[in-house]
Amino acid sequence: MKTILITGATGFLGGAVTVNLLKKEEAHTLLLLVRSRSAEEGLARVRANLAKFGLSAQQLAQLTPENILSGDLAAPAQFLDDARLDSVTHVLNCAAVASFGNNPLIWKVNVEGTFRLASRMSRVAGLQRFIHVGTAMSCAPQANTLVTENELDTLRDQHIVEYTWSKATVEKMMLESLPTLPLVIARPSIVVGHSRHGCSPSPSIFWVFRMALALGEFMCELEDRIDVVPVDYCADALELLLNAEQIEKTIIHISAGENSSVTFAEIDRAMARASGQLPLGDRYQKVNYRQLSESKSRFPALFGPCNERIVLRAMKLYGHFSRLNVVFSNEKLLALGMPPSSKFTDYLHHCVASTRDATLAELMEVDFK
Ligand SMILES: NC(=O)c1ccc[n+]([C@@H]2O[C@H](COP(=O)([O-])OP(=O)(O)OC[C@H]3O[C@@H](n4cnc5c(N)ncnc54)[C@H](OP(=O)(O)O)[C@@H]3O)[C@@H](O)[C@H]2O)c1
Structure with missing residues (x-):
């Protein structure tokens, strides 16, 4: 035993x-x-x-x-x-x-x-x-x-x-x-x-996608992939x-x-479906950190009460990771008999539903302990 x-x-x-x-x-x-x-x-x-x-x-x-x-x-x-x-x-x-x-x-x-x-x-x-x-x-x-x-x-x-x-x-x-x-x-x-409980166990990192799409701009291309x-x-x-x-x-x-990672464009569409809104599509803009910081005055209206300095810092850190456009090979895991993962976009609606009533500041707390 x-x-x-x-x-x-x-x-x-x-x-x-x-x-x-x-x-x-x-x-x-x-x-x-x-x-x-x-x-x-x-x-x-x-x-x-x-x-x-x-x-x-x-x-x-x-x-x-x-x-x-x-x-x-x-x-x-x-x-x-x-x-x-x-x-x-x-x-x-x-x-x-x-x-x-x-x-x-x-x-x-x-x-x-x-x-x-x-x-x-x-x-x-x-x-x-x-x-x-x-x-x-x-x-x-x-x-x-x-x-x-x-x-x-x-x-x-x-x-x-x-x-x-x-x-x-x-x-x-x-x-x-x-x-x-x-x-x-x-x-x-x-x-x-x-994949079934959405973000009820933890909203870790999910808020980054919500934040970027609410702003309509971030540091990655919509066609970049994320694992x-x-x-x-x-x-x-x-x-x-x-x-x-x-x-x-x-x-x-x-x-x-390679098979189950998704692009930010796919995330944009899945997020829109789950929230009953139109995807950003061509309205999305890739920006640098300086341009993001110029949007600071829009944060409270978009995100609710928040510390703008902390939100900007989060954007800088996660923005760096978002534009890496890397995929991590899962061949070794699959060779051990593990089935492929579901795609983020297949269960993202559960994440949206479970975070609907929370502000960005509440969600991001878990990643800035
Ligand atoms: N989440 C991701 O996206 C991700 C991705 C890749 C790798 N990982 C790795 O996965 C592991 C778990 O991450 P997670 O997302 O589950 O993090 P998490 O939700 O923050 O959980 C961290 C856990 O570690 C415990 N811990 C922290 N400091 C401790 C200490 N001094 N002594 C004993 N326990 C302590 C925490 O206990 P308390 O409740 O007492 O704080 C908590 O149970 C980490 O090694 C992380 O590097 C996570």
């Missing part, structure tokens, strides 16, 4: 994969690392998150305080001595400071704390697999390319934000310094919404990686790939 340590179960991806495992008939023990003062508080935090994925009270009741390991990756010494870690057979490491902001904990958690956890787990005799969730952006991809898993760039000046640099660095450290760790690195591309997967696809893929045979030391994208 597997004993699975999951980190990040109060978050988007970690929550989705925990939901998958709780729905399984197959017996396994879950141990969830959660930031909390007590197991009871941690349990309440996890349950509140999993409820957003539509889990029933009965399914949530399967979790008890025994499933919780209270701990903080910013202070790993406080939980790494817990004897329950010695029984773990599989790790799904989803926790990270996944912020494009200047969060002072990014390096401490994503590099130092994560490496300490991986080192500790590499000494567990029965450990069969350590799945580390990285990000496809950790390779700092060249614009207009089909990106394969071989690439990784750990030079700071190649990264737009500290977050992707931290993720690239810890991958390199684990690969080079922990030869006995049964490591699999899963690199999701851009995770937006849930988006729904969080439930990502969770299914992580579950597959938990069980797949002979994949140690594999680095694998969880991505839409």
Whole structure:
């Protein structure tokens, strides 16, 4: 029987994969690392998150305080001595400071704390697999390319934000310094919404599309492609990686790939359909950051109450990513038997419906912690 340590179960991806495992008939023990003062508080935090994925009270009741390991990756010494870690057979490491902001904990958690956890787990005799969730952006991809898993760039000046640099660095450290760790690195591309629940679990990144289309201008071309997967696809893929045979030391994208990635023009049309409006089409304009900043006075009317400076900063960061026009190859994942992802435009209407009553400022908070 597997004993699975999951980190990040109060978050988007970690929550989705925990939901998958709780729905399984197959017996396994879950141990969830959660930031909390007590197991009871941690349990309440996890349950509140999993409820957003539509889990029933009965399914949530399967979790008890025994499933919780209270701990903080910013202070790993406080939980790494817990004897329950010695029984773990599989790790799904989803926790990270996944912020494009200047969060002072990014390096401490994503590099130092994560490496300490991986080192500790590499000494567990029965450990069969350590799945580390990285990000496809950790390779700092060249614009207009089909990106394969071989690439990784750990030079700071190649990264737009500290977050992707931290993720690239810890991958390199684990690969080079922990030869006995049964490591699999899963690199999701851009995770937006849930294919049935839309943005109820999290509005992460969805607000960027809404913001750009409401403004009618952004830094990419309408024909540029973007590689988006729904969080439930990502969770299914992580579950597959938990069980797949002979994949140690594999680095694998969880991505839409060439067939399921979409253009911004397709997103424009899907967003219009879902909102009962006309697509922007030719009215859309590709602009640079200076031109975006000149539109500042229109923000409150378009987006509702918001901090214009923060919105502009978000546009600058996400604008850089939007114009990369990259697709992440999903051939390795498909070869393991994973079906292709649904397209963002196939479930975007659920994202629109689940965010209709929220302001941009409320939605973007999740990505600027
Ligand atoms: N979302 C995407 O588009 C995307 C794309 C590619 C890769 N990824 C990767 O996927 C993973 C999960 O991302 P996500 O979108 O699910 O992020 P998220 O919703 O922000 O969740 C992050 C999780 O990490 C936990 N965490 C943060 N700091 C911690 C600490 N000091 N100690 C313990 N746990 C901590 C959070 O716990 P709290 O609730 O206590 O804050 C939360 O459970 C990350 O590794 C990210 O790099 C995400």
